[in-house]
Amino acid sequence: MTGYREAVVDLGAVYANVGHLRQVAGTPHLMAVVKANAYGHGAVPVARTALAAGADWLGVADIDEALELRDAGIDAPVLAWLHDPDADFAAALARNISLGLSSARQLHQVAGAAAALGRVADVHLKLETGLNRNGVDEPDWAETFALAARLERAGRLRVTGIFSHLSNASPVDDAEAIESFERGVALAGTAGLTPPLIHLASTAAALRTPAARFTMVRVGIGIYGLSPFADQTSHELGLTPAMTLRGRVAAVRRVAAGAGVSYDYLWRAPVDGCLALVPLGYADGVPRSATGTARVDIDGHPHPLVGRIAMDQFVVSVGQQSVAVGDDVVLFGNPETGVPSATDWADAAGTINYEIVTRIGRRVPRSYRGGVGDEAGGGPI
Numbered sequence: 026m027t028g029y030r031e032a033v034v035d036l037g038a039v040y041a042n043v044g045h046l047r048q049v050a051g052t053p054h055l056m057a058v059v060k061a062n063a064y065g066h067g068a069v070p071v072a073r074t075a076l077a078a079g080a081d082w083l084g085v086a087d088i089d090e091a092l093e094l095r096d097a098g099i100d101a102p103v104l105a106w107l108h109d110p111d112a113d114f115a116a117a118l119a120r121n122i123s124l125g126l127s128s129a130r131q132l133h134q135v136a137g138a139a140a141a142l143g144r145v146a147d148v149h150l151k152l153e154t155g156l157n158r159n160g161v162d163e164p165d166w167a168e169t170f171a172l173a174a175r176l177e178r179a180g181r182l183r184v185t186g187i188f189s190h191l192s193n194a195s196p197v198d199d200a201e202a203i204e205s206f207e208r209g210v211a212l213a214g215t216a217g218l219t220p221p222l223i224h225l226a227s228t229a230a231a232l233r234t235p236a237a238r239f240t241m242v243r244v245g246i247g248i249y250g251l252s253p254f255a256d257q258t259s260h261e262l263g264l265t266p267a268m269t270l271r272g273r274v275a276a277v278r279r280v281a282a283g284a285g286v287s288y289d290y291l292w293r294a295p296v297d298g299c300l301a302l303v304p305l306g307y308a309d310g311v312p313r314s315a316t317g318t319a320r321v322d323i324d325g326h327p328h329p330l331v332g333r334i335a336m337d338q339f340v341v342s343v344g345q346q347s348v349a350v351g352d353d354v355v356l357f358g359n360p361e362t363g364v365p366s367a368t369d370w371a372d373a374a375g376t377i378n379y380e381i382v383t384r385i386g387r388r389v390p391r392s393y394r395g396g397v398g399d400e401a402g403g404g405p406i
């Protein structure tokens with residue numbers, strides 16, 4: 026590998042993770058969540074790989090993300106569920122994008138856009154079951170279901186899904202949300218709606234809460250091979266981290282005991298030693314808050330970052346190891362290979378592994394290995 030800065034994405038790992046999650050969840054349908062540029066991994070190659078591995082739906086937050094998939098020629102079902110008040114629903118319907126809707130207002134907007142286009146909108150209704158983000162509130166369920174059923178009979182839309190999202194606050198909280206969700210699904214049936222796609226579980230519940238699986242799970246973090254749990258690693262869950270963030274040593278210098286390093290001299294060399302400069306910083310998503318605690322791997326050896334992580338670079342104390350300009354540095358990857366994990370970085374920065382991979386910046390080129398039909402590795406699928 027030669028990149029100065031590079032996020033290497035192992036599509037073979039994504040493929041295997043999707044297969045494993047399908048098998049564990051055992052649901053008839055699986056939605057691969059590829060919002061936020063597939064959590065930093067690249068929406069289009071990840072979406073193609075997940076579909077090849079048996080995912081039959083793609084999930085994104087907003088319509089623009091869904092359009093990016095369509096523009097790349099991906100015609101699989103895509104659900105977008107978080108909308109601007111003035112969202113262009115017509116653009117979504119024209120490209121066969123399914124819409125997750127959370128209010129009567131949105132139902133009216135979508136029905137209007139569908140009428141204008143002469144199309145039937147595919148709609149999943151989102152229920153509020155505890156998280157208090159979006160979703161129809163329980164007191165409004167009956168009226169909203171009745172409205173949706175009327176619009177369905179009028180040929181404006183079809184309600185093919187009902188969904189909600191869990192807080193993961195505790196098993197008791199999730200059990201309450203599941204009960205609430207089941208009340209909503211039953212009431213929708215009473216209103217004459219017969220959606221085949223009933224979905225509540227994201228990765229955490231897909232793995233641990235069978236009662237939340239219904240007919241589809243929506244899995245994000247698991248397809249990237251990362252654990253949503255503090256008490257179980259990727260490996261223990263049968264998942265393989267897909268992203269390796271790496272770079273090359275840009276400069277090496279020897280310093281004497283007492284020399285200060287980086288802004289504010291937060292660190293001074295305790296003894297004479299060697300420092301390596303790595304060209305990734307917080308502009309690239311390396312969290313500044315990991316200053317003082319994170320480690321990287323250089324040529325198979327772990328070393329601590331020292332001094333402040335800066336916008337474009339950070340410094341590693343390599344002690345007496347002989348390190349040269351151009352040597353390979355791995356910030357994180359698959360810990361089974363001996364390198365730090367994205368979760369190690371999350372712990373160092375006081376955040377979660379989701380944020381570590383998702384924030385890898387635009388300046389870091391993604392490269393792909395193990396794509397479907399690309400057994401030799403190399404290019405994106």
Ligand SMILES: *Cc1c(COP(=O)(O)O)cnc(C)c1O
Pocket residue numbers: 058060106190226227228229243244245246247253
């Ligand atoms: C992001 C998201 C998911 C995926 O969650 P993971 O924990 O990454 O599996 C599922 N559903 C909704 C509504 C989301 O916003």
